[in-house]
Amino acid sequence: xxxxxxxxxxxxxxxxxxxxxLSGATVFSIALVVMVLLGFLAMSSGFSKTMQGTGxxxxxxxxxxxxxxxxxxxxxxxxxxxxxxxxxIARDAxxxxxxxxxxxxxxxxxxxxxxxxxxxxxRGVGPAAQSLRQGFTIVEGRTYEAGxxxxxxxxGIIREFAGFDLGQTIRLGSNEWVVVGIxxxxxxxxxxxxxxxxxxxxxLYQRGTSVQSIRARLTSPEAIEEVRAYAENDPRLNLDIQxxxxxxxxxxxxxxxxxxxxxxxxxxxxxxxxLAGAWNTMYSxxxxxxxxxxxxxxxxxxxxxxxxGTMVESLALAGLGGLIGAAGVYLLFNxxxxxxxxxxxxxxxxxxxxxxxxxxxxxxxxxxxxxLGGIIPAIRAATVPLLAVHRS
Amino acid sequence: MTDLYQLTDLSKGYxxxxxxxxxxxxxxxxxxxxxxxxxxGPSGSGKTTLLNLLGGIDRPSSGSVDCxxxxxxxxxxxxxxxxxxxxxxxxxxxxxxxPTLNAAQNVELPLLLTNLSGKARKExxxxxxDIVGLADRARHSPRQMSGGQxxxxxxxxxxxxxxxxxxxDEPTGDLDRKSADEILETLQxxxxxxxxxxxxxxxxxxxxxxxxxxxHLDKGRFVEAAELAQ
Numbered sequence: 001x002x003x004x005x006x007x008x009x010x011x012x013x014x015x016x017x018x019x020x021x022l023s024g025a026t027v028f029s030i031a032l033v034v035m036v037l038l039g040f041l042a043m044s045s046g047f048s049k050t051m052q053g054t055g056x057x058x059x060x061x062x063x064x065x066x067x068x069x070x071x072x073x074x075x076x077x078x079x080x081x082x083x084x085x086x087x088x089i090a091r092d093a094x095x096x097x098x099x100x101x102x103x104x105x106x107x108x109x110x111x112x113x114x115x116x117x118x119x120x121x122x123r124g125v126g127p128a129a130q131s132l133r134q135g136f137t138i139v140e141g142r143t144y145e146a147g148x149x150x151x152x153x154x155x156g157i158i159r160e161f162a163g164f165d166l167g168q169t170i171r172l173g174s175n176e177w178v179v180v181g182i183x184x185x186x187x188x189x190x191x192x193x194x195x196x197x198x199x200x201x202x203x204l205y206q207r208g209t210s211v212q213s214i215r216a217r218l219t220s221p222e223a224i225e226e227v228r229a230y231a232e233n234d235p236r237l238n239l240d241i242q243x244x245x246x247x248x249x250x251x252x253x254x255x256x257x258x259x260x261x262x263x264x265x266x267x268x269x270x271x272x273x274x275l276a277g278a279w280n281t282m283y284s285x286x287x288x289x290x291x292x293x294x295x296x297x298x299x300x301x302x303x304x305x306x307x308x309g310t311m312v313e314s315l316a317l318a319g320l321g322g323l324i325g326a327a328g329v330y331l332l333f334n335x336x337x338x339x340x341x342x343x344x345x346x347x348x349x350x351x352x353x354x355x356x357x358x359x360x361x362x363x364x365x366x367x368x369x370x371x372l373g374g375i376i377p378a379i380r381a382a383t384v385p386l387l388a389v390h391r392s
Numbered sequence: 393m394t395d396l397y398q399l400t401d402l403s404k405g406y407x408x409x410x411x412x413x414x415x416x417x418x419x420x421x422x423x424x425x426x427x428x429x430x431x432x433g434p435s436g437s438g439k440t441t442l443l444n445l446l447g448g449i450d451r452p453s454s455g456s457v458d459c460x461x462x463x464x465x466x467x468x469x470x471x472x473x474x475x476x477x478x479x480x481x482x483x484x485x486x487x488x489x490x491p492t493l494n495a496a497q498n499v500e501l502p503l504l505l506t507n508l509s510g511k512a513r514k515e516x517x518x519x520x521x522d523i524v525g526l527a528d529r530a531r532h533s534p535r536q537m538s539g540g541q542x543x544x545x546x547x548x549x550x551x552x553x554x555x556x557x558x559x560x561d562e563p564t565g566d567l568d569r570k571s572a573d574e575i576l577e578t579l580q581x582x583x584x585x586x587x588x589x590x591x592x593x594x595x596x597x598x599x600x601x602x603x604x605x606x607x608h609l610d611k612g613r614f615v616e617a618a619e620l621a622q
Contacts, residue, residue: 003504007497014492295488298449299549300477300505302470386449390440390561392486 004301008309011292012285013316019284026281027321029274030369034325034362036270040263041358042333046351047259050189055244056134057221062214062239070104070213077209082237086230088223089216100126101211103201107172109161120157122172122194124201132215133185141166141181146197152181154191175204187351189248271369278373282314286377293381294388303382310378318370322363330354396557396589397423397446402455404441415441416612425556428583428590430600433609439593440561442609446591447480447559448472477505481550485562487542489534495521495545496530502553520548524578540571547578551588558582560592564599576602
């Protein structure tokens with residue numbers, strides 16, 4: 001039986017050039033389906049990677065109870081001072097608690113690619129902010145001077161948005177700023193932010209002494225429980241306390257799922273179209289070789305071998321389409337920088353990430369299209385009337 | 393000579409819409425082993441249908457087709473396929489070669505249904521191609537060959553598994569006279585030297601002369617030569 005199947009499969013595969021146009025169209029349509037699916041998955045996983053790669057287990061993020069994001073949180077300077085005295089908070093060499101009160105406002109930026117406006121986060125930070133971000137480095141220029149209108153800008157902003165080049169003066173709202181440095185946190189979400197001194201933001205945006213979030217270095221990841229217990233026992237501290245890792249993981253989930261939930265139905269809709277193409281190609285394959293198939297069966301080949309050969313042809317075309325689609329997405333998009341709206345209504349810059357798992361999913365979808373497209377033609381091949389041997 | 397086929401009260405018909413069409417009715421005949429029969433007759437007389445029934449690629453409406461004690465009209469599709477592989481070689485008017493395979497690969501196809509090793513298969517293929525005079529064209533594809541050569545490849549394919557009977561449907565119908573004569577001489581050789589039973593459907597009286605005997609089928613029954621002369 002194996003020899004029969006191998007012979008019929010060889011005949012089928014070698015006959016593909018006889019239907020080059022139809023076969024090519026099927027391969028192309030399946031490649032497109034896989035490209036759309038992998039494109040969305042690459043976007044989703046790239047976004048998740050950026051968000052989930054952000055944050056440390058030994059940094060606590062504190063927001064007002066019930067506020068899911070920094071944008072709708074508000075904390076007083078008194079609360080900030082109380083947290084500085086909490087147990088479990090790490091201190092530097094000078095015995096100063098490593099805590100940063102931060103204020104987060106939205107400003108407009110112009111996207112380089114589309115020249116359209118998009119929201120960018122302008123973060124006012126305390127002196128400890130830089131040491132609270134793992135891998136923080138100034139890659140060009142210097143850091144801002146406290147109390148001045150100087151900014152430092154994340155690498156992602158420089159890549160995706162115009163007007164933030166080093167030394168440039170830029171107007172954000174009614175205020176002018178000078179870009180004095182470019183920083184990197186190794187591709188985390190902070191690379192999509194603009195930073196300056198907290199007190200300058202408080203003054204310019206009339207926020208008094210309030211902050212929106214508090215970040216604090218913990219003596220250990222487990223120390224977060226001590227901080228929580230401390231906050232729960234003090235009625236003045238009305239706080240949600242999470243580790244930075246957990247905070248960004250929860251922020252990533254919604255947007256990544258939204259991207260996936262948009263991409264998967266679109267890919268499935270396109271796959272149904274490609275299925276019709278594959279079905280048509282394979283039907284044509286069986287129809288044009290009706291006499292050949294009948295001859296093989298007259299010689300004694302089984303209907304199963306004829307069906308199997310047809311199915312292998314269908315799967316081969318679909319598999320080829322899948323590989324082309326996956327290779328296309330990888331070459332065109334993998335590592336390409338893009339930005340999208342994060343949960344704080346500001347742009348998060350991330351890189352498309354084509355993962356091995358998404359390639360497996362894409363190829364799986366292609367093979368499903370090939371299987372479904374080939375199954376009825378395969379049954380037809382198995383039941384070709386033997387009298388078709390006499391067709392001229 | 394012993395009987396190879398025994399056909400008893402064989403009828404074959406089909407319906408077209410509400411109309412029942414009879415191809416032949418109550419046909420009884422025997423074909424002996426080693427015979428070379430030319431079945432002749434006008435178009436629509438049932439020649440090819442009879443060949444299909446003998447080859448087990450069609451089933452009778454009623455009656456029986458017995459081949460050396462095997463009622464082939466009663467076999468299941470799977471068993472019939474195995475019976476065809478072991479007992480019958482087909483030669484068609486349009487050769488029915490696989491255009492994407494070369495001559496040797498085409499000839500090897502029936503051997504893929506046997507338990508022969510790859511080496512044994514290659515030897516059998518070489519012998520079959522040698523018998524039909526195409527040993528030097530083994531690697532050529534059908535489109536690189538003339539019609540006569542393609543038909544000889546088809547003959548090699550038909551004999552490679554050493555079947556008892558060769559069923560030929562207008563084997564020279566698509567060939568010029570010279571190529572046709574070469575094919576018919578080859579068939580005659582296979583009958584005389586290798587003892588193959590050959591049943592050939594043809595329109596061509598000069599082709600029929602290569603056979604040991606001629607049968608004339610007209611309106612579903614065999615007619616005698618005298619009757620035919622009238």
